Amino acid sequence: MNGSSTEPTGQALALALAPPSWEDLVTSALLGTDRRPPAAAVPGREAPVALLDAAAVVTLRRRAGLRPAAAARRPVPAPEDTRPALPAAAARRLALLLADRSGGGGGGRRGSSPDLMELLPQWLAAANAHGYAAPPQALPALLDAARGRTDLRPAALEFAGPRALWLARLNSDWRFALRSAPGGGAALPDSEDGEAVQRLWQEGLFAERVALLSALRAHTPAPARELLTATWATERAEDRLMFLDALRTGLSAEDEPFLEQALGDRSRNVRATAAELLSALPGSALAARMAVRATACVAVDRTGDSPTIVVEAPPECDRGMERDGVVARPPAGRGERSWWLGQLVEAAPLGTWPGRLGGRTPEQIVALPVADGWQGELHAAWCRAAVRQRDAAWSRALLGVPSAPEAGGPGAVSLAERAKLLAALQDGERAEWVAGFIATHGLSEAFQLLGVCGIPWAAPLGRAVVDALDIARDAGSYPWSFSGVMGLAERCLDPAEAARLDGLLAIPDEREDASPGAGGYWAEAFQRLVSTLRLRAAMATELSETSPSGAGTQPPEAAD
Known part of the structure; x- marks a missing residue:
């Protein structure tokens, strides 16, 4: 045995019987043992060693002193998701998209490989359009992805279905799913159950009441308005404003008498919102x-x-x-x-x-x-x-x-x-106008306009974007100036355009006045664009395949 393991019996016993507090030990560690020696220091021992020994003893004492707690109630089983399972190929694709959590993002060169994480929103939108259920084993990674990206949350939670809320109640990292759900995840009563609707409206939390009003408004606007009218005079100003905003859904001439009454509200913001809604009629x-x-x-x-x-x-x-x-x-x-x-x-x-x-x-x-x-x-x-x-x-x-x-x-x-x-x-006219804008003025000012065009871009718009990128490349333009438009093209171009882009993959001869390395960047960016379009086409095919019952529920690795 070495010397450091031998302690005087009396000192060790004293340390065990009257150990310093954990807070004192942490303070000594933070300040340094030179400035604050540990209270339980043993004569002849170096202060840092004595601090670590004391910490070990206190840690053991704290662990040994814990009493077994009563067994917690077992969680209720997860709800069933009755939607059809994903096709097996689509389930494997989802696992790959979720595994690429880093994405390609950031500034600088992104390489020629598709940015898988940027394709996840589009994949989720397509899967939701097909009405598929999320594979249970993919739910944790899906919720983790949505936690880090708020833009993913609506589509991710729709795809995850009722089990997302079940998981969110068990893991605080996923509590955002409860906040994003109508009424904070609480079940809303059936609109036909008048007694339950009235009870929730009278006694529910504010978030539950907003969710109830919004849900009723989407299907039965008149009863929703009547519900609000009954308690309007007693609501707080900030609550009246939120409730009034819910009337945007299903706004009609039948709402006019109530909104006219709201024009006399004591809150200026409520009056302004009521006037805005009335002016839309x-x-x-x-x-x-x-x-x-x-x-x-x-x-x-x-x-x-x-x-x-x-x-x-x-x-x-x-x-x-x-x-x-x-x-x-x-x-x-x-x-x-x-x-x-x-x-x-x-x-x-x-x-x-x-x-x-x-x-x-x-x-x-x-x-x-x-x-x-x-x-x-x-x-x-x-x-x-x-x-x-x-x-x-x-x-x-x-x-x-x-x-x-x-x-x-x-x-x-x-x-x-x-x-x-x-x-x-309309989408077609919008795309045609933006295509004409790009043909005349190029891409330098078109980014905001492209953002309002329907996806996938109509053929004239897609051609205008590709032609403008080709012209910019041939002109020796600074390539990184077009990275935003190139990223939009990866997500919004019709995958059928991929074949037309093959001629743009070669590295062009660089002009003398071109940015250094621009030709290589352009070739790399077009390669990534073509690869992404082909990947999007494959994703659409996978989601359209009919799968045997349960094929989409097996783990991705089991399907390989």
């Missing part, structure tokens, strides 16, 4: 009042050489305007009258303007000159109205033609506004 009384106010400010002057829109902004913001949602105080840097005008025009039904402005179409109206520098303010308000009312004709007119200088429609003053206007168009 073109036939509402509020919309009619706003139309009267707005048209009193805008007219056509025919006395000059050509018709011109003239604007006379409101001179004041009266009580009626404030009650109807007009915010009286403008933000810093805005004039009061232009601020009020913009709110009036934004809330007025767009169908009002052709009759007011000489029977002109939206295209003819936005083409008219506007006197005294009011064009920007007026057209921007029409843009907001078109977005709020989802009016395709006005959105089309305000966007203008994509080949216009800077693609600036009469009122589209920013890419963000153009993206919002595009959302009111």
Whole structure:
């Protein structure tokens, strides 16, 4: 035996009978034994060694002193998931996607291999569209992936099904699943069970009540509104705002009386939300009042050489305007009258303007000159109205033609506004407009616009993106500037485009003015794009295969 294992019996006994506290030992370790020697130091022993010996004794004492606890209740069995099982090949693919947790992401070069983690959202969307159940053995990895990426959560939890909530109650790392579920994971009563609905509405937690109102609103809007009306006067202001927001689902003219009542609410935010909802109903009384106010400010002057829109902004913001949602105080840097005008025009039904402005179409109206520098303010308000009312004709007119200088429609003053206007168009028309924008202006400003296009991209849009990337490569452009668009193309291009890209895989001859190594990067990026498209095609095929009963429930390794 060496010397360090031999202790004086008296000292060891004293240490065992009266050990220092664990907190004292931790403090000595943090501060250092030179500054704070351990209280249980044995004469002749070095302080660090004495500290470790004391820690060992206290650890053993703490473990030995634990008393057996009563056995916990066994958890209830996991609920059944009656959806069909995944095809075996798709289950193996899911395991591979979940195993690639690191993704390819980050800056710099990503190599030529597909980024599997970035394909997971698309795979989940397709699996949910088929109505498949998640393999039980994949649920922990699926929940871990959703925990780290909030964008995955809705699709991941839908795919995981009821067992996700069961697991989340057993593992605190997955509690987000309970927070994301309606009512915090609580079961909602059947809408036909009036007594249970009333009990939950009267006695439930706030999250449960919001979930109940949203669920009822999605299927039976009128009973949901009646439920809210019954307790409206006693709700807190912040709760009234959340409840009112739930009325966006299924909004109709039948909601108008209740929303008109909410215009008199003591909370400014509640009043503003009620006014916004009413202005989205073109036939509402509020919309009619706003139309009267707005048209009193805008007219056509025919006395000059050509018709011109003239604007006379409101001179004041009266009580009626404030009650109807007009915010009286403008933000810093805005004039009061232009601020009020913009709110009036934004809330007025767009169908009002052709009759007011000489029977002109939206295209003819936005083409008219506007006197005294009011064009920007007026057209921007029409843009907001078109977005709020989802009016395709006005959105089309305000966007203008994509080949216009800077693609600036009469009122589209920013890419963000153009993206919002595009959302009111059908997928095909939206894709065609963005394709025309790219053909004229390239990809440098197209990223936001591409984000609102349907997936997979329509063929004209896909061709426009690929052609623009090819042109950028041939021009010797800085390749990393297009990494965002290339990433979008990997997720959104139609997989059928892969064959057309084979000619872009070779490393091109580099121009003298090109960025160093650009040719290799472009070839690498196109290789990754082609590989990703082919992988997406394979994934779609795997999910479409019919599998024998239970084929999707076996562990991936067992299927190899």
